[in-house]
Amino acid sequence: MTAAELLSVAAFREGRYAQAFPSFGSERTGAPVVAFCRIADAAIRSHEPITSPDAVIIQDPTLLHQVDVFNGLHEDGYLLINSSLSFATLGLGAFVTRFRPARLRTVPGTEIAREVVGRPIANAVLLGSFAALTGVVSIDAVAAAIRERFPGALAERNVAGAQRAFEYVSKDMKELAGAQAD
Amino acid sequence: MLKQIEGSRAVAEAVALARPEVIAAYPISPQTHIVEALSTLVQSGALAPCEFINVESEFAAMSVAIGASAAGARTYTATASQGLLFMVEAIYNASGLGLPIVMTVANRAIGAPINIWNDHSDSMSQRDSGWIQMYAESNQEALDLHIQAFRLAEELSLPVMVCMDGFILTHAVEQIDLPSQEQVDAFLPPFEPRQVLDPDAPVSIGAMVGPEAFMEVRYLGHVTQMQALDVIPEIGRAFRESFGRDSGGLVRTYRTEDAETIVVALGSVLGTVMDTVDELRAEGHRIGALGITTFRPWPAQEVRRALAGARRIVVLEKALAIGIGGIVSLDVRVSMAPNGQAVHTVIAGLGGRPITTPSLRRVLVDAMGGALADLTFLDLDHGLVERELLRRGTTRRSGPHAENLLRDLGAVAAGPV
Numbered sequence: 001m002t003a004a005e006l007l008s009v010a011a012f013r014e015g016r017y018a019q020a021f022p023s024f025g026s027e028r029t030g031a032p033v034v035a036f037c038r039i040a041d042a043a044i045r046s047h048e049p050i051t052s053p054d055a056v057i058i059q060d061p062t063l064l065h066q067v068d069v070f071n072g073l074h075e076d077g078y079l080l081i082n083s084s085l086s087f088a089t090l091g092l093g094a095f096v097t098r099f100r101p102a103r104l105r106t107v108p109g110t111e112i113a114r115e116v117v118g119r120p121i122a123n124a125v126l127l128g129s130f131a132a133l134t135g136v137v138s139i140d141a142v143a144a145a146i147r148e149r150f151p152g153a154l155a156e157r158n159v160a161g162a163q164r165a166f167e168y169v170s171k172d173m174k175e176l177a178g179a180q181a182d
Numbered sequence: 183m184l185k186q187i188e189g190s191r192a193v194a195e196a197v198a199l200a201r202p203e204v205i206a207a208y209p210i211s212p213q214t215h216i217v218e219a220l221s222t223l224v225q226s227g228a229l230a231p232c233e234f235i236n237v238e239s240e241f242a243a244m245s246v247a248i249g250a251s252a253a254g255a256r257t258y259t260a261t262a263s264q265g266l267l268f269m270v271e272a273i274y275n276a277s278g279l280g281l282p283i284v285m286t287v288a289n290r291a292i293g294a295p296i297n298i299w300n301d302h303s304d305s306m307s308q309r310d311s312g313w314i315q316m317y318a319e320s321n322q323e324a325l326d327l328h329i330q331a332f333r334l335a336e337e338l339s340l341p342v343m344v345c346m347d348g349f350i351l352t353h354a355v356e357q358i359d360l361p362s363q364e365q366v367d368a369f370l371p372p373f374e375p376r377q378v379l380d381p382d383a384p385v386s387i388g389a390m391v392g393p394e395a396f397m398e399v400r401y402l403g404h405v406t407q408m409q410a411l412d413v414i415p416e417i418g419r420a421f422r423e424s425f426g427r428d429s430g431g432l433v434r435t436y437r438t439e440d441a442e443t444i445v446v447a448l449g450s451v452l453g454t455v456m457d458t459v460d461e462l463r464a465e466g467h468r469i470g471a472l473g474i475t476t477f478r479p480w481p482a483q484e485v486r487r488a489l490a491g492a493r494r495i496v497v498l499e500k501a502l503a504i505g506i507g508g509i510v511s512l513d514v515r516v517s518m519a520p521n522g523q524a525v526h527t528v529i530a531g532l533g534g535r536p537i538t539t540p541s542l543r544r545v546l547v548d549a550m551g552g553a554l555a556d557l558t559f560l561d562l563d564h565g566l567v568e569r570e571l572l573r574r575g576t577t578r579r580s581g582p583h584a585e586n587l588l589r590d591l592g593a594v595a596a597g598p599v
Contacts, residue, residue: 005188005355012186012357021354045320045453047350049536 002149003057003123004035009145010127010137011039019044032063039136055134057126058082059109061090075099078134082122084108102176105133105169112168116161117154124150128162132169139166183360189321189351190215192358193260193286196328198223199366200284202258203373204250206235206243210265211298212348213288217260240265244272244283251281252387254378256332260286262348266304267292270311273341277312277403279387280377282335282342284328285313289449289500290348291533295584299534300348302448302500306509308343312403314410315478316430317448318346321356323475326429329361330417332370337413338406339376345477347450349534361425369424407479414476432481434473435488437463441470443550444489446514447498448474451530451537455498458542467550474510482517489514494524496549498542498560500531507557530560566590 001022008020016039023034036050051071055078058069064081073079075098081087083106087096096104107129109122117125127142143159150158187195193216197205205224207217224234237243243259251257261269266287276283287305291297305315314334318324324346331342346352377387391399411432418431436456438444447455452473462469472488474481489495495518497511506512508527515525528545531537541561548554569590574580 008355009186012184017357018186019354019356021350044356046457046539047347047354047450048454048538051538 001033001035003059003127004037006124006127006142006145006149007037007130007137008039009148010131010141011037013141013144014137016041017044019047021047023049032060032067053077055080055130055136057130059122059126061085064090064092070095073099076103078103078130079105080126080130080133081106082109082126084111102173103133105129105172107165107168109165112161112164116164117157122161124158125161125165128165129169131162132166132173139163142166183362185358185360186355187358187360188215188353188355189324189346190288190353191219192321192325192360193328193346193352194219194223195360196325197258197284197286198229199361199363200258200329200332200370201256201367201372202229202232203255204233204235204247204257205259206237206246206250206257207259208237208240208243208261208265210240210262211288212290212300212352213260213262213265213286215352216286216288220258240269241272244269244276244285247283247285248272248276248279248281251276251283251375252279252377252379254373254375254380256336256373257281257283258285259283260288262288263290263292263298263304266308270308273308273311273313275388276341278399280339280403280406282332282339282373282375284331284335284342284344286328287343287345288348288352289345295533297533298348300350300500301532301534302345303502303532305343305345306501309478309509312340312407313478314338314340314342314407314476316342316344316414316476317474318344318351319434319450319452319473319475321346321351321354322358322427323429324351325358325360326421326425326427329366329370330421330430332373334410334413334417336373336375337417338410340403340406340410345449350450359425359427365424369420410476410479411481411483430475432476433484433488434475436471436473438470438472438488438492440468441491442468442493443470443496443546444492444494445469445471445496445498445546446474446485446489446510447471448477448510449500451498451500454537454539454542458539458546461539461543462546469546469550477510480513480517482513485514485517486519489518489523492523494526494549496526496528496546496554498528498530498537500529502529502532526554526556526558528554528558528560535561 004020008018011018019038038044056073058081061083109126110120113122113125114120124146131139131142146158147155221234223229240261247257247259291301292303327344331344335342455471459471499508503509511527
């Protein structure tokens with residue numbers, strides 16, 4: 001939910017309408033949780049859960065084979081998985097061929113968080129890579145949202161983590177764009 | 183000032199801006215974030231001289247609220263679901279005594295089966311309690327209604343329940359226009375009680391009344407509540423002048439001009455209803471919506487006027503009156519002119535079942551095609567129900583419904599869909 005909230009704040013700071021809400025499951029730490037975020041240029045009236053997302057961020061890859069986390073994601077959608085492994089190693093090689101390669105990434109968010117933030121909580125970090133992958137929000141807006149939510153040093157460490165994840169994906173994307181241009 | 187914040191936080195800010203003097207509350211989901219935020223504000227000294235009283239139950243919360251309000255304090259509490267039921271005896275006392283307490287109900291289903299998710303069963307169970315009831319369509323309206331509620335309650339000396347959908351609104355982070363303290367101070371005068379426990383001018387409040395005057399006291403409660411039908415629109419107009427936006431009021435129409443079909447609903451589902459109306463309008467259907475903002479007192483004239491031109495009415499209800507069906511539908515029916523309009527009841531969203539645009543669209547297309555039954559349950563899993571009915575019909579010790587259904591679904595425990 002923190003990631004969805006931060007994303008909505010980032011979009012709000014860029015002058016857009018945004019809505020973030022959790023799917024209200026069991027209220028205990030560690031239980032699988034789904035959170036939603038809508039971003040639009042007009043006021044958002046609906047409060048129903050999102051059933052056909054334009055983008056899916058998976059923070060915990062151990063859920064991949066337990067829950068249908070890709071449900072409703074269309075072929076032009078974006079997919080970001082928090083993992084140091086490739087889609088093929090995750091057993092998703094065949095599955096992801098239906099999507100556009102430039103819209104798919106795995107990012108070692110937990111590793112980056114452990115190293116840069118100082119604890120293995122990747123939600124804010126992943127938003128950096130989401131900004132790079134989709135361009136829906138800027139990395140500056142993500143950083144501002146993180147600073148609004150967390151106190152001083154913790155905020156700065158999360159901003160640094162988000163920045164690292166942003167660069168990780170940006171570099172990747174440039175290489176991909178270069179490869180396609182060749 | 184525009185802010186991107188959680189609905190509960192927005193309501194806490196609104197209550198804080200109203201300068202409450204006593205807040206008595208007991209935590210219960212999905213209301214907890216509101217009183218948590220308020221207790222933090224009180225502790226910080228920002229709301230001085232407001233007292234936050236942590237009580238041992240909802241019954242105590244409302245009882246303390248009654249005492250505080252009778253002593254002349256601007257008083258606030260919040261609850262939901264079983265918590266609301268637990269305070270019912272005191273709820274009737276608050277309205278019977280005419281004490282202007284403001285309470286948020288973060289709407290949640292009532293057990294059994296225990297369920298923390300949203301529907302309107304809790305507040306609907308108190309529709310005859312003598313409290314004014316208003317339902318927020320969005321978090322902005324939830325914030326605005328709380329500011330209006332204090333003025334309304336104190337003007338009439340009646341308690342007001344502001345109902346907002348639990349989780350769907352309370353836990354949603356959205357853009358909110360937060361007014362300034364100066365704006366709220368200009369709109370909401372200090373509490374000037376009609377009755378007060380004052381050592382300098384001693385009175386008693388809460389006399390026993392026998393057959394000689396009980397009916398008259400009740401009648402006055404009714405008359406006073408009906409006055410809200412005039413006062414609520416006045417407060418809505420004053421609010422628009424001060425804050426520059428429409429919020430509150432009795433009812434709200436959406437694309438009802440020339441509509442043959444009108445959907446009646448309360449609360450946050452109106453967003454999905456309006457989106458669905460737009461879709462169907464774009465395809466040439468003459469359809470509109472009527473949002474009920476004020477449910478008690480019932481704005482019969484406004485409802486009749488809004489529905490007068492329609493051929494069929496679909497009342498979308500988030501509560502079920504077991505043994506008959508709709509609750510709001512009954513009120514709609516008695517408000518209508520006797521000209522043969524069809525009124526359909528659609529029970530939807532019980533216990534947090536999402537009300538989605540495709541499902542709503544399907545039921546409205548059925549209604550427009552004359553294929554909708556008088557009473558429908560949106561997205562009911564008929565197979566699941568049939569299986570349990572068969573079990574019940576063929577086995578004496580068929581067991582508890584809830585556990586049987588969860589086993590049939592392969593669910594180990596309740597969880598998100």
